[in-house]
Amino acid sequence: MSVIISYETDEKLDLNYEEIITNVVNGAIEFINLPYKAEVSVELSDNTAIKGVNNEFRGIDSETDVLSFPALEFETPGDFESLEDELEAGHAVYFNPDTDELILGDMMISVEKVKEQAEEYGHSLKRELCFLTVHSMLHLLGYDHVNGGLEKTIMREKEEEALGRLGLTRDNTYVE
Helix, strand or coil: CEEEEEECCCCCCCCCHHHHHHHHHHHHHHHHCCCCCEEEEEEEECHHHHHHHHHHHHCCCCCCCEEEEECCCCCCCCCCHHHHHHHHCCCCCCECCCCCCEEEEEEEEEHHHHHHHHHHHCCCHHHHHHHHHHHHHHHHCCCCCCCCHHHHHHHHHHHHHHHHHCCCCCCCCCCC
């Protein structure tokens, strides 16, 4: 499992963010039962940079907490059977040729939003970073919430369950 992390902001995050993100990515992959070793790229950035990327790729000229860029398209979220069909047909374009790892995609997290939202929601920086990482991992695995309704409900349930497996349930006190 490769988690490639780049820190592209002067905004300080006083956490062992590399270990936290790596643990959350690995936990999400175990939770979803991904049958492959995988690769994920994570960029920690600031509000200005994420706003620019949000505008460029989504046409939304505002800051956001996390952006996800999946490398795969799933007919059904987390359904690796369709991926197996593509592999059997000889379409191995999703694998890194150097590592044979499945490339899931990229995520971009605003360190400023991690801090703002941790304070706003009354929990720790660690819990907020974990939530945003889980949220983005689910997007990389085909889950979405943009259309609302059942999709949003399923994604929220998956987020809570994945965080629960990491010991970060809503029952806990998150302030450190």
